Amino acid sequence: MRSGKPLVLVVDDESHIVHVIQLKLENAGFDVVTARDGEEALALATSARPDVVITDMQMPYIDGQELCKRLEADTTTRGIPAIIITAHGFALTDVDRELTSIQAVVNKPFSPRELVTNVQAMIAGKTVAAGANTGDNNA
Amino acid sequence: MTTTHSQLELGAPSHRLHERLASVGLGVASVRADGVVTYLTAPGPLEQMLCRSPAFTHAVAQQFGELASAIGTPCAIWPGVWLTRLSPPLWHRPDQVSAAELAVCMLCGPELLVSDQFRLACDTAGVDHKALVAQIDPNALLMPHQVHQLAATIGWLSEDDGQLERRNEELAQMTAELGESYEELNLLYRFSSSGTVDQSPDTFLEHACEELCQVAGLTWMALRLINDDPRLSHLAGRLITCGPTQTDDRTLKQLIDLVWRKHHDVEATVFVNSAEVGVPGIETVANELLVVKLAIDDKPLGLLVGGDKIDGSHITTVDTKLCSSLAHTLAMFLSNMMLYEDVQAMFVGSLQALTSAIDAKDSYTHGHSGRVAALSRSLATSAGLDDALVERIYIAGLVHDIGKIGVPESVLQKPGRLTAEEFDQIKQHPEIGARILRDIRQMQDIIPAVLFHHERWDGKGYPYGLGADDIPLFGRVICLADSFDAMCSTRTYRAAMDQDQVRKEIRSCAGSHFDPDLVEPFLRMDFGPYHQLNERRFKIDHVQERGRSNVNSTS
Structure with a gap:
């Protein structure tokens, strides 16, 4: 059941990071589902259809970048804006931009407050974009 | 799952x-x-x-x-x-x-x-x-x-x-605290690594104040800087605030100054009850007050003051430590800025002294280097060059004629026409200047201005006869400024032209003598700083003239 609040999927194999992000997002009025690795995240994204995905870059099995590629390749999860969190520095390439919906890369240690602001902007942007689709295509 | x-x-x-x-x-x-x-x-x-x-x-x-x-x-x-x-x-x-x-x-x-x-x-x-x-x-x-x-x-x-x-329950609490720690770490990392050239000091301080206020969860924050150090230049005495301070800036300034006078020895202190501060009226801006001193080597630079936690809780030692830590970073930033001002003032001052010495060799070119520097700076601004380049062009203007030190005074001060030989001597000053500056690491970007300020757009200049874009930009800028000041000045061989005449001349030489793309920005630029220098020159000339006539009359 969706509560009507925006839903964010948080993916990280480090549970303390997940907990911090979850707490901050919930305090900011979001619903949060979490996953510990890319596999779990894929299944959860398909069933829960989050509005935004926040994922760690370095994870066992499927890393954050691969997760975003697979989300984009699946029609049910295509276009969900994603934020990558990384401890090793990561720059978006044109290929990433084409094959994923990664909209931001956040380096650790990150500011949870700014992350929440980022998510809010993405949700707001999405609403605007959805409205704009009916009119001019200003993308 | x-x-x-x-x-x-x-x-x-x-x-x-x-x-x-x-x-x-x-x-x-x-x-x-x-x-x-x-x-x-x-x-x-x-x-x-x-x-x-x-x-x-x-x-x-x-x-x-x-x-x-x-x-x-x-x-x-x-x-x-x-x-x-x-x-x-x-x-x-x-x-x-x-x-x-x-x-x-x-x-x-x-x-x-x-x-x-x-x-x-x-x-x-x-x-x-x-x-x-x-x-x-x-x-x-x-x-x-x-x-x-x-x-x-x-x-x-x-x-x-x-x-x-x-x-x-413990996990929830630790998660909340971990989140706070992330926030604090992030703030400290950012401000300890970013206090550099990529932003103006004002923006840096405002930004720091705002971020700190938010991370510490305070209702408002204010940073008052000391006003008795010229090296702070326009920042001296500034009050930077963020959040609702409950009063106007003037009142807040007065209140903070009183707090400072009463508690000048504090490092970082929380007044749980603002009345304890002992400053009448302070309780109108906050119930609880955090006061942190900005200082380097015991020299106070400012006072950071924060009021009331947003969530109504008390200001903790964690908040205090965070604020002191950032205050220290800000103090270092300000101190660096002041040291930089010192070095810069020393550098420019020395150059001005040096160029005055050169100009003094020729009474007709008195103050010429300073005026060319001012004109070049205005032109660079008008042409849309970025601030760092504009400052370098100013320096270039100051030293462009430094090579004249190697030209005999008899030639420089000779009334009337020069012989071809004498003119050849004059024409050596760009290269002499370039040689003088050659070994100074910090002046490498200035050398082209010195070496090429007598080149002409049409290739008829000296020493190399370079043309158009082959002449480095600094050379083209100084050339225009130099010519303008020369035309406006009295020389041994002719009287000064009036400004309108000079402007006409400049326009007509666009594309022959001067870079045509610089002429328009030049003609529309702000001549204020130049005129101020000129007025000073006329005053000095006038005084010298009077001095000379006094000497004449008494002799």
Whole structure:
């Protein structure tokens, strides 16, 4: 059941990071589902259809970048804006931009407050974009 | 797979335990010291009957002490009725219970149904004993050894549950604190690494103030800088604020100055009650006040003041440490800025002295270098060059004629036309200048300006006869400024031209003498700084003239 609040999927194999992000997002009025690795995240994204995905870059099995590629390749999860969190520095390439919906890369240690602001902007942007689709295509 | 089953929930687990026990027919009740039993989950008919019985209540009251003392051991109330306590005790949950109450499970065996106590209770309550017994499933009743096993199991479960709940509370608290730590770390990293050239000092300080205010969770924050150090230049005496300060900047400035006067020896202090600060009116801006000094090597640079936590809590030592740490970073930033100002002022001052020495060789070119520097700076600004380049062009303007040091005064000051030989000597000054500067690492970007300021757009200049874009930009800029000042000045061989004439001349030389793309920006630029220097020149000339005539008249 969706509560009507925006839903964010948080993916990280480090549970303390997940907990911090979850707490901050919930305090900011979001619903949060979490996953510990890319596999779990894929299944959860398909069933829960989050509005935004926040994922760690370095994870066992499927890393954050691969997760975003697979989300984009699946029609049910295509276009969900994603934020990558990384401890090793990561720059978006044109290929990433084409094959994923990664909209931001956040380096650790990150500011949870700014992350929440980022998510809010993405949700707001999405609403605007959805409205704009009916009119001019200003993308 | 999904979170709800695989991860700890942060909700109240004991509530979940009650539901789970109820789902297998083990209702949970709360018991008061006076023996009253109230069911927290739906009671069965037996339990309902017992709870209504005053005799049962009395028996429970008598056993309450024993019941409270042990978890995992059933406490027999009547034949075939036991209560077993759950952990943790309910009085740890102030939202549910006020007085001493215990959470218990009631366990019943077949003995109960045939006991005198139970029959009597039914009679007292006017309940048909037979009909009630008929409702009971005999399989749901427990043998005494089962009661002991179950009580022990429930005891462990509830103890584990209590642990789980405590851990979850701890986790939630640590998560919140970890989140705060991330925030603080991030703030400190950012400001300790970014106090550099990529932003103006104003933006840097405003930004730092704002971020700190938010991370520390303060209602407002203000940074007051000292006003008695010229090296702070336009920042001296500034008040930077963020958040609702409850008053206007002027009043706040006065209040902070008073705080400073009273507490100039503080490092970082929290005044839990702002009245303790001893500054009348300070309580109107905040109830609780954080005061942190910005200082380097005991030299105070400013005062950072924050008011009231947004969430109404008290300002903690963590907040204080965070603010002191950032205050230290800001102080270092300001101190670096002041050192830079020092070095810069020393550098420019030395260059000005040096160029005055050159200009002094030729009374007709008095102040020329300073004026060319000012003109070049205005032109660079007008042409849209970035600030760093504009400053370098100013330096280039100052030193462009430094090579004249190697040209004999007799040639420089010769009235009337120069011979071809003399002119050749003059034409060497760009190269002499370039050689003088060659070994100064910090002047490498200036050398092209010195070397090429007599090249012409049409290739007819000297020393190399370069043309158009082959002439470095600095050279083209200084060339235009230099020519303009020369035309506006009296020379040994001609009088000064008036400004309109000069402007016409400049325009007509666009594309021949001058870079045509610089002429338009030049003609529309701000000549204010140049005119100011000129007025100074005329005053000085006038004084010198008078001095000279005085000398003449007395001699």
